[in-house]
Amino acid sequence: MSARSRSVALAVAWRGVRLTFTTPALILPMLTFPLFFLAAFAGGISGIERAPGFDFASGYTAFVFVFVLLQSAAFGGVFTGFGIARDFESGFARRLMLAAPRRAAILAGYALSGLARAAATMAVATAAALVGGMQVGGGGVDLFGMYALAFLVNVAATLWAAGVAMRLRTLQAGPLMQVPVFLVLLLAPVYVPLDLLAGWVHALAQVNPMTVLLKAGRGLISGAPADVALAFAIAAALIAAFAAWARGGLRSAEASGA
Amino acid sequence: MSAAPLAHSGLLVRRSILRVARQPANIAFAFAFPLLLLAVNAGGLDAATALPGFPSGSYLTFALAVPFIQGGLFAALTSGQGLGQDIESGFLKRLALTPLTRSSLLAGQLAGSLALGTFQAAVFLAVGLSASAGFAAGIAGVPVLLALSIVITLGFSSVGALVALRTGSGEAVQGMFPLFFVFLFLSSMAMPRDLIQHDWFRTIATYNPVSYLLEAIRSLLISGWDAEALALGFGCAAGIAVLGVTGAALSLRTRMVRT
Numbered sequence: 343m344s345a346r347s348r349s350v351a352l353a354v355a356w357r358g359v360r361l362t363f364t365t366p367a368l369i370l371p372m373l374t375f376p377l378f379f380l381a382a383f384a385g386g387i388s389g390i391e392r393a394p395g396f397d398f399a400s401g402y403t404a405f406v407f408v409f410v411l412l413q414s415a416a417f418g419g420v421f422t423g424f425g426i427a428r429d430f431e432s433g434f435a436r437r438l439m440l441a442a443p444r445r446a447a448i449l450a451g452y453a454l455s456g457l458a459r460a461a462a463t464m465a466v467a468t469a470a471a472l473v474g475g476m477q478v479g480g481g482g483v484d485l486f487g488m489y490a491l492a493f494l495v496n497v498a499a500t501l502w503a504a505g506v507a508m509r510l511r512t513l514q515a516g517p518l519m520q521v522p523v524f525l526v527l528l529l530a531p532v533y534v535p536l537d538l539l540a541g542w543v544h545a546l547a548q549v550n551p552m553t554v555l556l557k558a559g560r561g562l563i564s565g566a567p568a569d570v571a572l573a574f575a576i577a578a579a580l581i582a583a584f585a586a587w588a589r590g591g592l593r594s595a596e597a598s599g600a
Numbered sequence: 601m602s603a604a605p606l607a608h609s610g611l612l613v614r615r616s617i618l619r620v621a622r623q624p625a626n627i628a629f630a631f632a633f634p635l636l637l638l639a640v641n642a643g644g645l646d647a648a649t650a651l652p653g654f655p656s657g658s659y660l661t662f663a664l665a666v667p668f669i670q671g672g673l674f675a676a677l678t679s680g681q682g683l684g685q686d687i688e689s690g691f692l693k694r695l696a697l698t699p700l701t702r703s704s705l706l707a708g709q710l711a712g713s714l715a716l717g718t719f720q721a722a723v724f725l726a727v728g729l730s731a732s733a734g735f736a737a738g739i740a741g742v743p744v745l746l747a748l749s750i751v752i753t754l755g756f757s758s759v760g761a762l763v764a765l766r767t768g769s770g771e772a773v774q775g776m777f778p779l780f781f782v783f784l785f786l787s788s789m790a791m792p793r794d795l796i797q798h799d800w801f802r803t804i805a806t807y808n809p810v811s812y813l814l815e816a817i818r819s820l821l822i823s824g825w826d827a828e829a830l831a832l833g834f835g836c837a838a839g840i841a842v843l844g845v846t847g848a849a850l851s852l853r854t855r856m857v858r859t
Binding site for chain 2: 371385387389394396529531533541542543
């Protein structure tokens with residue numbers, strides 16, 4: 343990345359971060375929803391860990407925390423997509439595209455701001471889970487791997503949402519960014535391990551890439567890594583696919599003169 | 601009520617129902633979202649039925665109560681947004697120039713969401729039964745379940761209308777929607793209260809009226825006729841409705857000041 347591209351990316355990222363962290367309407371839902379889900383799942387459903395066949399050494403709070411972590415990362419990306427759509431609606435993105443020498447740097451800037459959002463949300467969720475008595479069995483390297491996986495999920499989700507936002511250029515496209523991510527998250531082993539899922543949810547979860555990411559994350563937090571290489575490979579493949587999707591969106595926005 | 605207010609109310613009822621019916625996207629969402637969550641949770645939490653003391657052998661039957669409450673929440677959104685739009689567009693101010701009574705207006709505004717709520721309840725019950733969910737109360741329980749759904753819908757819709765009247769904005773009603781969902785999630789939605797492990801969560805669920813709405817519906821599905829559960833469910837739903845309707849009526853008096 344050239345110096346000019348880097349300066350564009352950093353400027354876009356800084357604007358996104360500043361806007362997010364100084365606007366209560368943006369920061370509050372982003373920080374409170376993961377906490378709410380953590381409380382609702384770890385508090386309300388934890389009794390299910392006594393079900394026959396449920397075996398997770400670090401306890402139910404850690405089990406659902408990994409889901410909340412990946413969900414926060416994914417929705418951090420979706421919220422970044424909302425910001426891009428808002429910039430197109432307000433006309434800011436048009437001015438930005440006129441000013442930037444390399445427009446891919448704009449995309450990189452949005453992705454960086456998405457990472458910053460995700461970092462804040464994940465930090466708050468982690469603090470809440472630890473206060474709530476979460477047991478961590480994994481060591482430093484394991485935890486680094488778990489957070490790295492979450493950041494990769496965030497980048498993939500940002501690129502997905504950016505592709506939608508740049509093609510449709512309206513906030514009304516919000517459900518189109520959000521619903522597929524929501525479905526992929528929901529149709530994974532959210533509450534119990536894969537083996538305890540029943541019916542069609544089990545069948546879908548078996549082929550859902552999020553299942554592998556969750557399994558790897560849960561293995562890392564409990565200090566018993568499983569399918570880690572496969573999870574990182576899947577995350578990398580998702581990023582590659584959605585990067586192409588986002589570049590296509592950028593070309594669409596350029597062609598429309600938006 | 602004399603004939604004129606009834607006729608006025610009838611016109612607004614018709615308008616309210618048509619407005620709901622003319623938004624297929626909202627209707628589809630109001631049906632698809634609760635049924636999707638039901639399907640996912642029925643598969644995802646089926647293992648809970650193996651817990652000692654779990655009241656049913658089918659998690660689908662246990663979870664079938666949830667869409668009825670979610671239907672009420674969507675009804676709240678529908679009525680609140682509709683009223684908010686009427687305030688924003690100035691329609692309510694024009695109505696204030698007519699001899700229309702406030703009670704007619706409120707009844708008319710709530711009718712559309714009540715119709716949607718009733719239809720939702722019938723569909724959720726039909727889908728649940730066709731998916732082999734149990735219904736222990738038998739055929740006599742169907743009208744009781746529908747009646748409870750209507751009172752729940754009335755309660756939530758009136759709260760939606762109250763928010764719209766207090767804020768004058770459909771967007772504000774939408775903003776309240778996540779808060780409604782907080783009440784649902786912090787209840788006995790996913791587990792019976794006696795199987796909730798954490799004391800703090802069980803305490804919140806015990807003070808949360810949504811738990812009693814769920815447990816009343818569940819009693820019809822799982823245990824048959826449980827007078828205490830039904831009384832608590834109808835009582836909580838009626839309490840919410842009385843508070844909501846009274847609050848909305850008082851707010852409407854301020855909103856429709858005839859100058």
